[in-house]
Amino acid sequence: MATTLHRSLPFRLSLPLKSSLTPALIPRNYFSFSAMAANATSSAGDDAERIEVESDVKVEDNNNDKKKKKIFVAGSTGRTGKRIVERLLSGGYGVRAGALDLEKARSGLPQDPGLQIVRADVTEGSEKLAEAIGDAEAVICATGFRYSWDIFAPWKVDNFGTVNLVEAxxxxxxxxxxxxxxxLVNGAAMGQILNPAYIILNVFGLTLIAKLQAEQYIRRSGINYTIIRPGGLRDEPATGNIIMEPEDTLYEGSISRDQVAEVAVGSLCCPDAFYKVVEIVSRSDAPNRPVVDLFAAVRQS
Known part of the structure; x- marks a missing residue:
């Protein structure tokens, strides 16, 4: 188990949490989500693939329970996205799963009446993504670009794709x-520009910088956000407990994708997760704390 060092640093992103420039929207089922927050428990809880949307969104027929709270997951067939879908379904949520490859989604995701699979592409604009999101009440974005010769792929997916989802x-x-x-998305401001992880992750089209730009857009948008920054992602089951710190604090460490899914799903209805950026890794010597308590202990700068 990797030992994680962490420290508090004076560098912080000074971006507005809500924008006065964005038009006022009446959030869909805002009050129902607020009510759910009071009953939220810690048991609810990247390399995810980009998704593609056609002009006519294809939805698999099933007997989805319309009374369930429905969540749209972008990047649902990726290694983290798949775990998020599974945790949502096990927690009683309905899921609209965005996938580039519908056959892969059908074979790889759980067979569940609460699951709808839609074909979508975050790079194709907000109009089509709005169709894909459909009647979902929240969005979890676990997308990630595919390695290729296209040096702009990180910007198309991790930056512009995320912006398209927010606009949708x-x-x-x-x-x-x-x-x-x-x-490490803000590694330069943290004094980590020579950190090997920061260098390696930016080799392919300045990936971390693309992600940081997307984060900044979210924070200016006025939407109720939670940004989760995990350390190195492991496919193996968790062997330690979650450590959660404020933004721009952790500069090394790893975490199981299962735990990332736990935090992502657990943040949905947790008031202490609203308008907050957190960083997470796991350590074998960390205490086992509920996700809601972890969020409550982090103060947004």
Whole structure:
């Protein structure tokens, strides 16, 4: 188990939490989500793939329970996105799962009456994404670009794709947005510009900088956001407990994708997670604390 060092640093992003420039929206089912927050428990809880939307969104027929709170997951067939879908379904949520490859989604995601699979592409603009989001009440973004010769891929997916999702939410009145990002996105301001992880992750099209720009857009948008910055992602089950710190604090460490999914789903209805940026890794010597308590202990700068 990797030992994680962390420290508080004076560098912080000084961006507005809400924008006076954005038009006022009446959030879809805002009050129902507020009521859910009072009953939220810690048991609810990247490399995710980009998604693609066609002009006619294709939705699989199923007997989805319309009474369930429905969440749209972007990047649902990725290694983190798949775990988020599974945790949502096990927690009683309905899920609209965005996937580039519908066959992969059908074979890889759980067979569940609460699951709808839609074809979508975050790079194709907010209008089509709004169709894909449909009647979902919140969005969890776990997308990530595919390695290729296209040096602009990180910007198309991790930056502009995320912006498109936010704009789609604003168009249809969805006011809850959770982003799975990465530690070290603000590494230059943290004094970590020579950190090997910062260098390696920026080799492919300045990936971390693209993610940081997307984060800044979210924070200016006025949407109710939670930005989760995990350390290095592991496919293996968790072997330690979650450590959660404020933004621009952690500069090394790793975490199981299962735990990232736990935090993402747990943040949905947790008031202490609203309008907050957190960083997470795991350590074997960390105490086992509920997700809601972890969020409550972090103060947004």
């Amino acid at each position: 939410c604003r168009k249809i009145g969805v006011n809850r947005f959770i982003l799975v990002s990465s530690i």
